[in-house]
Amino acid sequence: AQTVTQSQPEMSVQEAETVTLSCTYDTSESNYYLFWYKQPPSRQMILVIRQEAYKQQNATENRFSVNFQKAAKSFSLKISDSQLGDTAMYFCAFMKHDSGGGADGLTFGKGTHLIIQP
Amino acid sequence: DVKVTQSSRYLVKRTGEKVFLECVQDMDHENMFWYRQDPGLGLRLIYFSYDVKMKEKGDIPEGYSVSREKKERFSLILESASTNQTSMYLCASKELGVRGVYEQYFGPGTRLTVT
Numbered sequence: 001a002q003t004v005t006q007s008q009p010e011m012s013v014q015e016a017e018t019v020t021l022s023c024t025y026d027t028s029e030s031n032y033y034l035f036w037y038k039q040p041p042s043r044q045m046i047l048v049i050r051q052e053a054y055k056q057q058n059a060t061e062n063r064f065s066v067n068f069q070k071a072a073k074s075f076s077l078k079i080s081d082s083q084l085g086d087t088a089m090y091f092c093a094f095m096k097h098d099s100g101g102g103a104d105g106l107t108f109g110k111g112t113h114l115i116i117q118p
Numbered sequence: 119d120v121k122v123t124q125s126s127r128y129l130v131k132r133t134g135e136k137v138f139l140e141c142v143q144d145m146d147h148e149n150m151f152w153y154r155q156d157p158g159l160g161l162r163l164i165y166f167s168y169d170v171k172m173k174e175k176g177d178i179p180e181g182y183s184v185s186r187e188k189k190e191r192f193s194l195i196l197e198s199a200s201t202n203q204t205s206m207y208l209c210a211s212k213e214l215g216v217r218g219v220y221e222q223y224f225g226p227g228t229r230l231t232v233t
Contacts, residue, residue, distance in 0.1 A: 006160075104166075106153075
């Protein structure tokens with residue numbers, strides 16, 4: 001079984017600052033995927049960014065980027081030029097690769113509540 | 119756009135009632151999931167389904183069952199609701215992928231209160 005740990009229950013930064021959310025995971029799988037999801041007050045879960053474990057290059061999506069350290073089993077999310085709309089719960093999630101393409105659920109961390117102050 | 123809908127945003131039920139939470143997706147996805155979300159615990163997988171009439175237990179299936187009679191619909195059933203099942207329930211769907219990864223699309227959630 002895999003576990004995902006987010007050690008920061010809550011973070012608060014000023015608008016326009018850069019913030020990094022931490023995530024570590026534990027697994028015996030060699031092929032897997034990692035995700036960051038955002039859940040604003042509306043409760044709708046939104047995919048922010050994904051990373052395939054076999055890719056060495058860190059994923060980026062506009063202001064969002066990850067620092068993926070496979071050996072250390074670390075997957076942090078960096079948000080640059082933070083905006084008020086970034087205020088939300090952020091969840092780190094793990095999914096193992098199923099070569100048969102079958103269903104496999106996500107294993108989530110407990111979440112980090114990020115507050116962007118004006 | 120993928121759309122995953124859940125039958126209710128808020129639901130209040132009494133202890134011992136049988137409760138049905140419905141989820142419908144419009145993208146012909148093979149895989150569907152039910153999670154519950156509790157403060158400080160994140161999301162935990164209850165059940166998932168990879169095809170019509172097929173289901174698999176997730177991490178916390180006790181007290182729940184599921185039904186998938188049609189591809190687009192995945193129901194979560196609380197046979198006899200208890201107060202410890204008060205929670206937020208999220209449904210998700212995913213395309214079957216043999217190459218690469220396909221993201222899970224989530225519904226808006228149902229906040230269930232059992233009194």
